[in-house]
Each structure stands twice: as structure tokens, then as C-alpha cells.
Amino acid sequence: PGLTDNGNLEQDLQALLVVAGEAASEAATALVVFVDELQYVQEDELASLITALHRIAQRKLPVVLVGAGLPQLRARMGRAKSYAERLFDFPDVGPLPPEASRYAIEKPARDEGVEITADALDRIVTETQGYPYFLQEWGKHAWDAADESPIDLDDVETASLTAVAALDASFFRVRFDRLTPLEKRYLRAMAELGAGPHRSGEISDELGRAVTSLAPTRNQLIAKGMVWSPGHGDTSFTVPLFDGFMRRIIPGEEWKSG
Structure with missing residues (x-):
């Protein structure tokens, strides 16, 4: 077997990240590993990942994990390795606040020369509760519903019906x-x-x-x-x-x- 294929995930992953980290260090750069839906990783695999990153931290190699997951991720990582909470930062990324939600809708529309009324924006913020994906859905359906600028409350009310139907058929279903x-x-x-x-x-x-x-x-x-x-x-x-x-x-x- 080679350096990182001896069949033991914990050892293999450590060896792989160390080699990658050393290469990044020699090249005066950094390796960033992005993992989404991290809460679905099996606990033994999560433990191997944490152990490997702990070794990287000890050797001060330029390797960083950027992971995203549901709120239970912190507890799962703590169960996988008790020192995980000391090794990682766990910033909470919740819904966008109202001003940011309005900006997420208004800015791209304005970039295309289209305005949206204040009450229409407020309705989108209320309906989506600041959830980023829902803002995208309501923005798309409001754009499709509007015949002209500005996008108004009637357009958003129509968009709410089609957005909910789309979510029901896919995202929720x-x-x-x-x-x-x-x-x-x-x-x-x-x-x-x-x-x-x-x-x-x-x-x-x-x-x-x-x-x-x-x-x-x-x-x-x-x-x-x-x-x-x-x-x-x-x-x-x-x-x-x-x-x-x-x-x-x-x-x-x-x-x-x-």
C-alpha cells in the first residue's frame, strides 16, 4: 500500500493532509477544504477528520477546514472527539436580518434597472423570514410575476403563491x-x-x-x-x-x- 491507502481512515487522512499541508507550505500558499452538510458525516469518519486536522494544527501547516452544517453539528463533533470544541470555531449563521434581506432583493433588481416598492420588499422579508434560499425563490417569482417596474405588492402576493407551490413540490417534498x-x-x-x-x-x-x-x-x-x-x-x-x-x-x- 501507498502512503495514504493502508485501509485505516484515521491514519490515511492524517498522512494525506500532512503531505498536502507541507506542499502548500513550500508553495507559500494554503489549502482550504470546504465541506457542506457536515452533520451527515458518520461519527467515526468525523472523528478521523478531526484527528487529522488536530495533527495539522500541531504541525502548524496551512490547512483549513470550512464546514457548514445544521445546529446539531457542534454536539456531534464534540461526541466524535472531545477536544473538537477547542479546535474549531462554531459561528452561528442564522437568517438574514431585515435590512440585509431587503438588500439581497433590491440590489440585484436595481442593477438590472428595476425598482421594487417598500411594501413589496417588506412582504418578501416577512414571508421568507430572512432564509437565504427562500429570498432567492421569492425574488425569482416576484420578478417573473411583474410586468413592469416597479415590482409591487400585487406582484409579490402572486409570487408568494407560486413560490410556496415550488417549495412544496421540491424543497419540502x-x-x-x-x-x-x-x-x-x-x-x-x-x-x-x-x-x-x-x-x-x-x-x-x-x-x-x-x-x-x-x-x-x-x-x-x-x-x-x-x-x-x-x-x-x-x-x-x-x-x-x-x-x-x-x-x-x-x-x-x-x-x-x-
């Missing part, structure tokens, strides 16, 4: 289709309570089940990236507006007795 029947009922119970976060006891009451019997389902939903725990005993959707989708796709109350 892809997540929904990965769920088991009980997981769907759990999320529907959360949606019945509102956007959240919700206490585990409140969710179990909606389902008429004991909290302890639903703990495995909650853990599975966290592992799938559908929900996260902002505090002990609390559960929240990982993306905004998902509660509305759950109420649309599972209407009525039959889910309570499913």
Missing part, C-alpha cells in the same frame, strides 16, 4: 419523502402546535403517546436533519415554513389516530 409514517406524524404534530420550538411533552400530547416512546423517532428526525434541539427538551424545525407545508400535505386530523 424531497425532505418529506425521506420520512417514515411515524416521523411524518411527529412532524405533523409539531406543525399543529405552530412554528416552534416545542416541548417534547407538548408533541407527545398531540400524538397521545408517552414522551419516552417517541424519543427514538425524535432522534431519527434529528439525524435526518429535519429537526434540532435548541435547548433541553425542545424541538424545532431546521427550516422555516415547514410547519405550513406539513399542514398542507397532511390536512385534517386523521394523522392523530394513525
Whole structure:
């Protein structure tokens, strides 16, 4: 076997990053590794990555990891290696504040010679809750709905219908289709309570089940990236507006007795 293919991921990854880091150092540059959806990496693989980066830090080599993941990532990395929280920074990247959300819509439109009214901008900010991908969707659909400049509130109201329909058919539906029947009922119970976060006891009451019997389902939903725990005993959707989708796709109350 070669230097980085002896079959032991922890050793191989360390060797690979050390060699790459030494090459970067000799070239007076740096290696940056970007990993998205890092929360889906298996815990043993995550441990190998953390160990390799720890070795890099000890040797002061110019290798940096820029990872992105859902809020549970910090806890997962801590479980994989106890020193992870000392090795990495974990800045929270939440929704855009209102001013930044307005700018994200107004600036590209203005660059194309198109204006948007203040009330239309406010409606987009409210509907999207500052979630970057939703801002893109509402911006696209508002642009398509408008016949002329400025884009106004009527255009945004039309865009809201088409944007929600597009999200229901793709962004939300892809997540929904990965769920088991009980997981769907759990999320529907959360949606019945509102956007959240919700206490585990409140969710179990909606389902008429004991909290302890639903703990495995909650853990599975966290592992799938559908929900996260902002505090002990609390559960929240990982993306905004998902509660509305759950109420649309599972209407009525039959889910309570499913």
C-alpha cells in the first residue's frame, strides 16, 4: 500500500493532509477544504477528520477546514472527539436580518434597472423570514410575476403563491419523502402546535403517546436533519415554513389516530 491507502481512515487522512499541508507550505500558499452538510458525516469518519486536522494544527501547516452544517453539528463533533470544541470555531449563521434581506432583493433588481416598492420588499422579508434560499425563490417569482417596474405588492402576493407551490413540490417534498409514517406524524404534530420550538411533552400530547416512546423517532428526525434541539427538551424545525407545508400535505386530523 501507498502512503495514504493502508485501509485505516484515521491514519490515511492524517498522512494525506500532512503531505498536502507541507506542499502548500513550500508553495507559500494554503489549502482550504470546504465541506457542506457536515452533520451527515458518520461519527467515526468525523472523528478521523478531526484527528487529522488536530495533527495539522500541531504541525502548524496551512490547512483549513470550512464546514457548514445544521445546529446539531457542534454536539456531534464534540461526541466524535472531545477536544473538537477547542479546535474549531462554531459561528452561528442564522437568517438574514431585515435590512440585509431587503438588500439581497433590491440590489440585484436595481442593477438590472428595476425598482421594487417598500411594501413589496417588506412582504418578501416577512414571508421568507430572512432564509437565504427562500429570498432567492421569492425574488425569482416576484420578478417573473411583474410586468413592469416597479415590482409591487400585487406582484409579490402572486409570487408568494407560486413560490410556496415550488417549495412544496421540491424543497419540502424531497425532505418529506425521506420520512417514515411515524416521523411524518411527529412532524405533523409539531406543525399543529405552530412554528416552534416545542416541548417534547407538548408533541407527545398531540400524538397521545408517552414522551419516552417517541424519543427514538425524535432522534431519527434529528439525524435526518429535519429537526434540532435548541435547548433541553425542545424541538424545532431546521427550516422555516415547514410547519405550513406539513399542514398542507397532511390536512385534517386523521394523522392523530394513525
